[in-house]
Amino acid sequence: MAKIVGTVSTSHIPAIGGAIHKGLQNDPYWKPFFDGFPPVRDWLATVRPDVVIVAYNDHGLNFFLDKMPTFAVGAAAEYSNADEGWGIPVLPPFQGDQALSWHLIESLVGEDFDLVTCQEMVVDHALTLPMALLWPEQNWPVRVIPVVVNTVQAPLPSAARCYKLGQAIGRAVASWPGDERVVVLGTGGLSHQLDGERAGFINKDFDLKFIDSLTANPAWATQYSTLELVELAGTQGVELLNWLVARGTLPEKARQVHVNYHIPISNTASGLLVLEPEG
Amino acid sequence: MSTIKPHQPVPGTTIFDGEQARKGYALNKMCYSFNEAANRAAFLANEDSYCERYGLNAEQREAIRNRNVLQLIAAGGNAYYLAKFAGIFRLDMQDIGAQQTGLTKDEFKAKLLAARGE
Numbered sequence: 588m589a590k591i592v593g594t595v596s597t598s599h600i601p602a603i604g605g606a607i608h609k610g611l612q613n614d615p616y617w618k619p620f621f622d623g624f625p626p627v628r629d630w631l632a633t634v635r636p637d638v639v640i641v642a643y644n645d646h647g648l649n650f651f652l653d654k655m656p657t658f659a660v661g662a663a664a665e666y667s668n669a670d671e672g673w674g675i676p677v678l679p680p681f682q683g684d685q686a687l688s689w690h691l692i693e694s695l696v697g698e699d700f701d702l703v704t705c706q707e708m709v710v711d712h713a714l715t716l717p718m719a720l721l722w723p724e725q726n727w728p729v730r731v732i733p734v735v736v737n738t739v740q741a742p743l744p745s746a747a748r749c750y751k752l753g754q755a756i757g758r759a760v761a762s763w764p765g766d767e768r769v770v771v772l773g774t775g776g777l778s779h780q781l782d783g784e785r786a787g788f789i790n791k792d793f794d795l796k797f798i799d800s801l802t803a804n805p806a807w808a809t810q811y812s813t814l815e816l817v818e819l820a821g822t823q824g825v826e827l828l829n830w831l832v833a834r835g836t837l838p839e840k841a842r843q844v845h846v847n848y849h850i851p852i853s854n855t856a857s858g859l860l861v862l863e864p865e866g
Numbered sequence: 867m868s869t870i871k872p873h874q875p876v877p878g879t880t881i882f883d884g885e886q887a888r889k890g891y892a893l894n895k896m897c898y899s900f901n902e903a904a905n906r907a908a909f910l911a912n913e914d915s916y917c918e919r920y921g922l923n924a925e926q927r928e929a930i931r932n933r934n935v936l937q938l939i940a941a942g943g944n945a946y947y948l949a950k951f952a953g954i955f956r957l958d959m960q961d962i963g964a965q966q967t968g969l970t971k972d973e974f975k976a977k978l979l980a981a982r983g984e
């Protein structure tokens with residue numbers, strides 16, 4: 588049976604793309620952020636994933652407001668990155684896993700998640716940059732399945748619904764007869780707000796509580812409405828919904844493997860968390 | 867009796883909901899087009915005709931002319947799409963944050979650092 592060997596949750600700030608391109612990993616501004624990742628890469632070398640399911644939000648590359656799915660799952664043989672408008676370098680394409688994608692879709696729709704399915708999709712920095720942080724050589728030794736969550740246009744799916752989607756993904760993987768080892772990657776956040784007079788809002792206290800909750804009390808954040816999450820984490824901090832999808836794929840009991848938190852990268856409090864299923 | 871939710875309850879924040887999405891559709895559609903380099907070049911070559919092609923209303927046209935992010939948001943702009951507009955002028959998120967908060971860029975960066983609370 589396929590198995591989820593762990594989750595990685597990380598910020599996906601576009602400026603990371605520029606920093607990678609310019610080789611600024613040891614620059615004093617960037618070092619506290621990039622130094623979070625070698626332990627994750629060591630961990631990946633031990634858990635040896637075949638497939639990465641990536642929960643993220645599209646920022647207006649694949650989806651426009653003409654058609655905005657609440658949840659969408661990729662079912663393509665390959666996913667390309669493309670120009671997003673502000674000149675971060677385009678990264679190499681990712682190999683998909685169509686068989687497992689369709690199994691996920693069958694299983695999730697079977698559990699009443701009314702998904703949009705995508706046989707063609709381009710993937711933006713929210714997928715590509717976390718992948719490049721995990722595999723800096725960008726040779727992608729894994730197949731990828733995108734799971735896209737609407738964090739752009741209200742009404743957003745609730746935190747509780749995102750957590751349940753993760754749980755359903757966990758069950759779908761567990762019911763797949765292959766022997767794939769799967770990592771679930773959730774990207775975005777943590778607290779930040781780009782727009783309005785409240786731009787620059789960061790909430791360290793909330794972020795640390797949220798990170799902490801994911802190990803032993805994973806449903807903690809589901810007590811909040813998406814509007815309350817905007818108030819607590821900022822208009823784009825609500826991207827933490829993707830972390831909840833990832834966390835939901837693990838059993839209730841999980842073990843913290845690695846954590847990093849740093850303020851600020853661009854306008855964002857950056858977070859990084861690796862969890863493994865306990866037992 | 868109304869089932870309408872309380873509008874925009876977070877101070878200094880415009881929730882991008884259906885009302886904003888309707889209001890800002892043309893503006894955001896133009897910004898979405900800036901994913902492509904040829905469209906960015908076409909905008910720079912003739913801003914008036916490019917805005918006209920997307921059917922911007924007077925408020926949106928004025929906000930684009932002013933490169934004013936708060937006006938763009940009031941006109942229905944969404945942060946993720948407006949970022950593509952800002953990218954044309956190589957503005958980063960601290961430039962945009964400073965503009966919206968009335969701070970200098972250095973003051974805005976200091977505000978971000980202060981969130982460490984150390």
Ligand SMILES: [Fe+2]
Binds near residue numbers: 646776
């Ligand atoms: Fe984002």
